[in-house]
Amino acid sequence: MSSDTTPSPRRIEVIGIGAGSPEHVTGEAAAALAAVDVFLVADKGAAKDELVEVRRAICERWIPAEREYRFVTVPDPKRGPDADRDTAQYEKGVRDWHAARTDAYVAVIEALPPDAVVGFLVWGDPAFYDSTIRIVDAIGERIPTTVHVVPGISAFQSLAAAHGIVLHRIGEPIHITTGRRLVDQWRTAGAAGIDLGTVVVMLDGHLACQDLAASDPDALIWWGAYVGMPQQQLRSGRLGDVIGELIALRAELKARHGWVMDVYALRRP
Numbered sequence: 001m002s003s004d005t006t007p008s009p010r011r012i013e014v015i016g017i018g019a020g021s022p023e024h025v026t027g028e029a030a031a032a033l034a035a036v037d038v039f040l041v042a043d044k045g046a047a048k049d050e051l052v053e054v055r056r057a058i059c060e061r062w063i064p065a066e067r068e069y070r071f072v073t074v075p076d077p078k079r080g081p082d083a084d085r086d087t088a089q090y091e092k093g094v095r096d097w098h099a100a101r102t103d104a105y106v107a108v109i110e111a112l113p114p115d116a117v118v119g120f121l122v123w124g125d126p127a128f129y130d131s132t133i134r135i136v137d138a139i140g141e142r143i144p145t146t147v148h149v150v151p152g153i154s155a156f157q158s159l160a161a162a163h164g165i166v167l168h169r170i171g172e173p174i175h176i177t178t179g180r181r182l183v184d185q186w187r188t189a190g191a192a193g194i195d196l197g198t199v200v201v202m203l204d205g206h207l208a209c210q211d212l213a214a215s216d217p218d219a220l221i222w223w224g225a226y227v228g229m230p231q232q233q234l235r236s237g238r239l240g241d242v243i244g245e246l247i248a249l250r251a252e253l254k255a256r257h258g259w260v261m262d263v264y265a266l267r268r269p
């Protein structure tokens with residue numbers, strides 16, 4: 001008699017939970033949340049505990065009380081000093097970090113009951129500046145999986161709604177980038193006469209737009225921190241007029257809360 005020892009695929013739900021407000025959770029995300037047995041959450045240290053708490057609050061808000069589930073925190077491997085690295089070193093650093101994270105997740109998943117549904121709660125939308133889908137793909141190369149991705153409201157959608165704006169002028173493009181690349185792309189495009197349209201900047205720990213304030217003081221900025229969360233802050237105006245306030249406010253918020261997440265849209269006048 002032969003027996004089939006191939007394990008059945010592990011079901012993984014990658015769930016976009018929106019950018020911080022429990023009210024961002026869509027109907028599809030709520031249904032996926034209620035199907036998960038074990039949520040895997042990266043442990044990023046004490047300063048980010050609040051972000052884990054937001055995730056717990058979302059589960060409490062949307063998962064029926066009688067449904068049992070648990071959180072397993074997975075220590076996040078240390079990441080190198082990104083700011084000191086050139087682009088090639090930075091990209092290698094991120095790849096190494098992803099590999100270390102994949103090892104950690106595979107070890108945790110392999111120890112779970114075979115039929116436990118695993119969930120990843122992804123901030124905003126999994127398609128924008130988030131490595132979860134790449135890591136889940138890498139997990140799938142090591143153990144059989146079936147993966148379902150649920151979209152979420154991204155920080156920049158939430159920013160546009162909070163300011164009550166359309167992100168682009170009629171028919172114009174939107175360019176989404178990181179603080180790391182903003183200045184180079186803005187200047188290179190400007191010199192080549194390429195219209196980037198509205199530039200949305202995420203992952204900017206240093207308000208890179210301050211380096212454009214002297215050359216482009218008339219650019220318009222719509223900025224938001226903790227958008228959609230109780231501590232939300234919004235500012236907008238001419239870059240040259242508001243940059244000083246933004247630098248001071250960002251530093252003050254970081255000192256007060258221990259962390260800050262901000263996003264902005266920038267447009268030539």
Ligand SMILES: C[S@@+](CC[C@H](N)C(=O)[O-])C[C@H]1O[C@@H](n2cnc3c(N)ncnc32)[C@H](O)[C@@H]1O
Pocket residue numbers: 019020122123124125126127128129130153154155156201202203204224225226227228229261262263
């Ligand atoms: C790792 S990326 C994740 C983006 C996410 N996947 C999304 O779709 O919004 C984190 C960046 O998103 C932005 N961000 C996320 N949530 C935010 C919020 N509530 N308010 C302001 N910016 C936010 C910040 O630029 C932050 O550096």
